[in-house]
Amino acid sequence: MKAFICHHVDLKASVYATRLVSSLVLLQTPSLPSARPQNQSNFFTDPYQFLNESTKSQSYTFQETKIMHAHVLKTKSLHSSIELSNFLLRGYCKASGFDYALKVFDTMPQPDISSWNLVITSQNQSSRYADSWGNFCRMHSLGFYPNEFTYGNAISACIALNFVNGGKLLYSLALKHGFSLDGYVRSGMIDLFLKCYSFNDALRVFSDESCGNVVCWNAIISGAIKHNKDYVGLNLFQQMCRGSPLPNRFTFPSVFGACAKLQELELGRGVHGLVVKYGEEDDLVVGTAIVDFYAKCGQVDEAINKFSQMPVRNVVSWTAVIAGFVQKGEFKSALRLFKEMIILNQEINNYTVTSVLSACANPLLFRESFQIHCWIYKTGFYWDPTIKNSLINLYSKLGAIELSEQVFKDMKDGMNTSTYSTMVTAFCQDGKLKKAFSLLKKMFLEGLTPDLSCIPSLLSIINLLELGEQIHCYTLKTGGLFNHLVGCSLFTMYSKCGCLNESYELFKQMPDKDHVSWASMISGFTEHGYAYHATELFREMLFAIDVIVDETTLTAVLAACSSLRFLKAGKEIHGFFSKREDNTYVYGGSSLVNMYSRCGDLKSANRVFDMMPCKDQLSCSSLISGYAQNGYIKESLHLFVDLISSGLEVDSFTISSVLGAVGDLNNSDVGKGIRIGIQLHAHIQKLGFESTASVGSSLVMMYSKYGNLDSCLKVFNQIIKPDLISWTAMINCYAQHGKGLEALKMFEHMKKSGTEPDSVTFVGVLTACSHSGLVKEGYSYLKSMVKDYRIEPGKRHYACMVDVIARSGSLKEAERFIRNMPIEPDSLVWGTLLAACKVHGDMEIGKIAAEKFIELNPSEDGGYVSLSNICADVGQWEQVLKIRNEMKDTGVVKEPGWSYI
Template identity: 70%
Template sequence: MKALSNHHIELKISVYSTKFLSSLVSALQVPSILPTKPQNQPNFSTTFDPYQLLNKSAKSRNYTLEETKILHTHFLKTNTFHSNPEFSNYLLLSYYKVSAFDHALKVFDAIPHPDINSWNLIITCHNRNFRYADSWGTFCRMHALGFHPNEFTYGSALSACIASNFVNRGKLLYSLSIKDGYSLDGYVRSGMIDLFLKSCNFNDALRVFYDESCGNVVCWNAIISGAIKHNEDHLGLNIFQQMCRGLPSPNKFTFPSVFSACAKSQKLDLGKGVHGLVIKYGDGGDVFVATAIIDFYSKCGLVDEALKKFSRISIRNVVSWTAIITGFVQKGEFQSALELFKEMITLKEEINNYTVTSVLSACDNPVLFQIHCWICKTGFYSDPTVKNSLINLYSRTGSIESSEQIFIDSKDLMNPSTWAAMITCFSQNGRLEKTFGFFKRMLQEGLKPDKSCIPSVLSITNRLQFGKQIHCYTVKTGICNNPVVGCSLFTMYSKCDVLNESYMVFREIPEKDEVSWASMIAGFTEHGFAYQAVELFQEMLVDHVISDEKTLTPVLAACSSLQSLKSGKEIHGYFFRRLISAGSPIVHMYSKCGDLKSANLVYDMMPFKDPVSCSSLVSGYAQNGQIEEAFDIFHELIVSGFEVDSFTISSILGAVNGLEIGVQLHGRILKLGLKSETSIGSSLVTMYSKFGNLEDCCKSFEQIKNPDVVAWTAMINGYAQNGNGLAALKVYDLMVKSGIEPDSVTFVGVLTACSHGGLVNEGYRYLDSMVKDYGIEPGLRHYACMVDILGRDGRLKEAERFVKGMPIEADGLVWGTLLAACKVHGDVEIGRIAARKFIELAPMSDGGYVGLSNIWAGLGEWEEVLKIRNEMKGTGVKKQPGWSYV
């Protein structure tokens, strides 16, 4: 912008002045008028007439400082300097061209009556000398003296505001330009747009652009480029499409930004259309446009198209070479990338640090050593970016010691980015102590961890106290407002199960990006706050945040947890309208919500089936008892050659309704080599115990390589549910000795074992152990098991006292368990109490009425039975009919 303004300031000098310039320069080149001394110094005769110097050839002449000083002396001697402002302006311009700004200022101060061109030149001099405050001061003085700025004045003054980020002064200038009628000038408007964009006020820039219809291509290019740099790719492309429908036509400065947006948003068809426009307008030969096309095709994965364009351009620069190399790297064709790099070296093409870092991404261990040697030989080793890439590359190949050696060899150990690369290296390789140690050393060295370093540390932090210290540091340094840092902070709190703090950090981020919203939604979903996850997604839409697949997956998982088919359908519709297809999460949502028809429809419409969607459909059918349909999809999964995961097999094992089918599945598991996986082994244990086959149950458990708490619990439940309580308790003891801590589900199995074995004292002991040894607060299922233990042993009075003394309010399950015990032992008194409590908690259930009725019937009290049946009729409760497998 500044260069454009300067250019037009020079052109604004009047025609008379331009002719004078031509003549003067021409005269300096004519020996008959200006004889040259032996020292090649110009010699002005006393008969020198400046008006004789009007000559077109003068435009090509550049003066040295010495020549300008001689000319200045002659003007003073002949009084030419004071006779006409055109001569003094010309002298100003001459000093400006040789960058003698101090001389130009002295000339300006000596001009008796400076005109608008004089002021424009001196403002430009200040800009050229980076004196932006002086430039603004000169403009204010000029305005105060009553001079009327023109479009070139405003352009130069805006250039100073842009360079120094004086936004408020720029707004004042724009207001004055509107008043003076220059707001529609292309360079004034483009300057104001540029100022707002560089100060990150994109909305204000957009408002200036839309103030009036504009046919200046510079303004259109500025707003398109600004939109794309501010991640408003969709808007930038829309403005470009408007540009193509009217005036002005796009030029070679428009296309690179548009190709960049198409690459970022992966709009391949639109990018190809823009390529067609480039050919139409004949700008394909421009090296920057050609490089942008190469970069576009490379980033969209069409490396062959990029290579075609690359081979056809006559002038290749380092950017175009780097773009095509990067394209091959991103596609995984590392050998091709290395071949191109070798060709660059052979042709002695320019290579920069971006080229080197891109090539490093394509290296494996043997080639890496050679490239490392070349980097040291050519001097790129001193570049921090290249050094960081080497650290990352050795880290990726597992050579952490080599990464650390590069860090030690670094002369510039005070570079925060190098420290960040080393910390990231330790973090990604799980070296927790090294990560924390380097981070502390970095602070002790007086370095400030940046926004790339903090997330690396937080990503592996599972220590809440340490995470809070880092949080305090980010608040103190002000980088907590960065979306990446903020996202890593609330993810850390979420990982440490402190969701309130996580949400508070999320709320404090001023500019939340789509990743931040998606991460917070995922945090709510993973911690069981599915309703809040859906609410947050709705708030995200209200804030007009553009969402994609990263948000779709966690919010649909939340709908699955809530079993909310209505919300799931609405979210499916929203993403469908935005042409975002993510088959697997949608199939999973419909399957979990029980809408298998919709799940199957989405699955059938998917152009490419994946194992995740197949697994979701298998699980959906299995969990809904449609075992045949589940097996059909499972068979399709195997025939398609997809890898069968443990989740799918576990789901279908859980739905098996016959031992024969279970044995066939077990055979498939053995064939796939999955018998030692914990989740599958646990499912096999559960399946065999369901059919009473404890022998195979034990064999399946023994095949598990590293049984976890789920596997041990499945084995305990297997023995307990098949009436072998002592064996179940022995398994529990083995589990504790192996170092596996039980959870609340394990204790349900243990108490069930005590119930089936009539082990009352053991039941009390295990219930007490839950709290004392493991800090697990008993739930209603545990208390119900304890009531069952007492009830089976006939200790109904004690069971009643136990229920009334529970620290939490008993529910229908607890009272129902007591009622069932009363039925077995024919205890009417306690049975009546249990029945009434059960009816209060579940008034529309027939369980309480039927249980009490059965107690009276067992005692032969048929009148009481009749009373209970009449009471049921009066309340509208109907007894469910009995049923049997036989």
């Protein structure tokens, strides 16, 4: 600066300066301010005076800066003043001449902290973040002490580079030199940690000292909400409102977003009140956030009210209201508002269009879907991948998968991962597993990686363990296993395929389990015969943190109680949920009716049923089934008649329950049961349910109970796609009526159809073998269970096999078979052998079988009676008398026989 003060301009320099002023004036455009030549003239006549005229903040074009730079170089005054060099640096930075700024900096003999700040800033502005960080390190190594601007710029470079360790080093230096509380430094560090997904570190920086900088508060609140720490963000907002600084228009949008996500309606209304209090209601961004909040909370009327009061509306506010209508199910209102946007020539973006397409996912709006599709094509939105994906999804939901495929094929060269994944999901929703996997293979061949969004859809329709394991391997390889939805779908898939251990291991490995995950695992245990484990898991769930116990969980755990007939536990769970809800609403009514019905407490089931404001099919079916299973056949039928009379739709489950009740009438009134069954069959044909597997199976079992095999076969042949239950019912029908060969033929047809048998099917097959005396075939089927289908035989299977062997007269072989069984034989197995001994009059083996039967079942009269009859048949009356006395001593009383006649 001294050099600048002492510098005298000679005559030559003055003349030269005059020439430059003239050339500068010629270069200026008419748009330049009139003051510009005056300032530039001052620069050339007296640079010191020029720098003190507050023109350093003025912007110059790149060409003007170069002219001034040229003058300084000609006069050799560049190195005489650091202020002059910094002025040129600043000029080049403002004119985006970053390369020239660096050249000026490199020629500076002794740059100061302002020079370093300017060059670091210029490198940040030109996206040379690594060079910016390098210059900071170089500056620090040369002994310069950074100021708040230096730290701020260096932190900006670290943010761009995701260089967390560098940011931590900077913050350490800032702490050491007393700049850590500066708002620029602090907000930069918070931003760095948030962008690098280190929310806890960001919160630690914010909490080091009390902060009065609104930028820091806004950064940490917004960061908490973006990192799904919504309650933390709202808590910070409440703290902000109690102190200083007060929230501003940049604070409120994030807070409204958190309130919408958490459905905190009352809290959001309170924030709305603060917006009015602080006078920010007319701000476009804040107003749009308010509209979006009310819409997402289902308060569409309030959203429209706020929307109508907005002085200026943008595409976001219009889209928020349309999305609110869609969420509430008012699809026609959404379409009307969209039509109004078109008429008013409002801006429409792809979010608006996708919201409208969501509204069209209703069979009643199929015509409107085509119209909007045409508008999309006409306006050019059709080629947007997001819109294409929405159209594919729309037609899939409408059941027009062919149209989804057509939209997909129209993509041609514009195929991307998202579109492929959407089409895979559409195939899955339509149940087309083969097409879904074919498309997935095509993706891999083209080098595309599927979105995680389509993996849960794939897993939901996979019923082959091998395919499921392949998807599992893929998720492990790509890291998708840590995705919550993928993890939940994987363990559900394993549960569905009968691999409960693998399912539970995956469940335990999930880092964050929500209520859906818990409910899915509880259901998995129940469905595979581990209902007790399901109740234990529910108890564990109650102690978990941040888990919502909702109706989904209630349904799952009550199903477990129903399976175990745990009436007491079911009542406790009912009480637990009743305390959480308003007394005017029966929470989980259908599940409770089902639980009470299956546990035999029909009085409680009826009471819950009467309290339900809306009776549904499930609750009616559960009560009908409960009455039937507990012997109240007439009540069951009366309730079914009431169901039809009330106008409620009858589903296949309800009809199956009624058919089961009619089948049980054979113990009391065979003729009446047959008449009712025929009437029901006629009603089923009228409704069109006779071709469904569940109703068809129930009809087969009903006619089987009445011995009408011709009707059984006729009904079975009407089923379009017989499932495992249908095939098993028909096999058991033949087996129980002595048609063993027909049963085995039906079993072979079943295998050819691709339906795999289960343990119940094999009970029917082995029963057919016993009724037809097919010993060799019986052994073959028993081995096939383990070898071909990995089904471990149970006691019922072994009892059937004993019957197969013993009926053929090979009683000793049957006894050896029992003693060589891998499981401990029970009373059913020994009782089967005992019955065969009575038929064949084998006293010796019969006595052994009777003793074993009595030992396992001492209170049962069957063993004593059978042994007594065997002795009577061979004339051992003394032994008969001895057995009768034993029965009298042990208190066993023979039940009297009865007959229909």
